[in-house]
Amino acid sequence: MSQPEPSDPRAEARTAWTRAILRDPGAIPVRASMDAGFRSYWRVAGADGSRIVMDSPPDKEDVRPWLRIRDVLEAGGVRVPQVLARDVDAGFLLLEDLGADTYLHVIDATNADALFDAAASQLLKLQAIAPPADLPAYDEALLARELRLFDEWFCGTHLGLSLQCAEVDVLDHAYRVLVDAALAQPQVLVHRDFMPRNLMPINSGPATDGPAVLDFQDAVRGPIAYDALSLFKDAFLSWPEDRVDAWLDRYHARAVAAGLPVPALARFRRDADLIGVQRHLKVIGIFARLHHRDGKPKYLADVPRFFGYLDQALPKYPELAGLHGFIEQRVKPAMAQRAGGDRA
CATH class of the missing domain: 3.30.200.20 (Phosphorylase Kinase; domain 1)
Incomplete structure (x- = not known):
């Protein structure tokens, strides 16, 4: 005789609330x-x-x-x-109900320019909002805590690396560079996850109505380049570097025209690269934590994408040569060894 399915109190509460609010039993x-x-x-x-x-x-x-x-x-x-x-x-x-498809489902090489232009329109509105006085700041403590996810969860828990004192010093120096660069940027309202998966195309209403922005609850006051970089260097979708550069340049021109406090283009591009490195390292650590702590292994499949982003950015900056060397000499060999063990 088969056993009955175990009850799920949360599911029962959700169904009861839905039926009551819709008046539909x-x-x-x-x-x-x-x-x-x-x-x-x-x-x-x-x-x-x-x-x-x-x-x-x-x-x-x-x-x-x-x-x-x-x-x-x-x-x-x-x-x-x-x-x-x-x-x-x-x-x-x-x-x-905004539909089943996010930008991640519908964007491709032919429509990306138009969709990203519409997304930038929403981002410029978001960045023009004065952050509430009590909104958390993307301050030194938060930036550093996020960076440490890389050594704790990816290097330590996932790869099993035990860092030598000299390697800790290398990471400390790199993190200092990244934190200082982030704090030096003009500070605006930051979504913190402004990327295609969190944008919904609006297929009705005026063209200026969308896309709709989702998953904004972790917003902070922080560096102006963060959300633009997140949009074009996505966690789940990669684009040719020349297209990303063109999109960043167009965003910058529109931000200048909108009166937002972006620096000159060369400085903005540097800011985007460096806050990108901070984000890439953080997300690699988060994806490892999702696997090992939360039992959500699917995110690890996108970790190589972020190392690809790091490969593009790190060689440009001599002050991050130590971080680049650590990744090439310690992290990537350990990744290859782990991948070999997983296949065995």
Whole structure:
């Protein structure tokens, strides 16, 4: 005799809330997507069309920061998901359904110029918003903590490297360069994950309506080049370097025209490279942590993409020669050895 499926109290609560809010006792939320964190999204069909239920378990991921930044962005003219109903204490939101496809699903070599231009329009609006006074700063402590994810989770936990004192000194020096460069940039509102997976094309309404911006709850006040670099050097999609350079130049020209505090182009390109190195190292560490701590191994498949980005940036900067050498002489051989062991 087969055993009954174990009950899932969270799923039961989600279904009950959805049915009550839609006044539809037969409504069934069907998984639409899931974040790298604890939030999940569920599509539900109703009499008035499709809706999305955001499930953000309050003991794991408070929905209030998401709602707060959503309101800040909307007030600044940024296209964000509309909230149709909420139960903040339970961690449930009913949102408009923006469709199943993000930029990541629809972008290709032929439409990338137009889609990135539309994305830059949203980014320029976002960066023009005065950061709330109590918004966290992308300060030295946060920048350094993120960089240490690379040595702790990728080099240590994932590759099993035990760093020598001289290697620790090399990383300390490189991290000092990267942190100082980030802090020296003009500071604006920073999304922190402004990339194709978090942009939704809007297929109805005025052309200026989209794309809609998602996953903004970790916004901070920080370096102006961060989000533009994240957009063009994506975690899940790579572009030829000459196209990325052209997109960065066009973003810069539009930012100047919009009155944003970008530096001269040569300085901006350096800023983008260096904050990019910081982000690439951080994301490599996060992807290793998602695998080893959170049981989400799929992100590791994109780690080589970030080493490709590092290969493009590091040789340009003599002050990062030590980091470049450490990656070439210690990290990449250890990656190859681990890959060989995984295949064995």
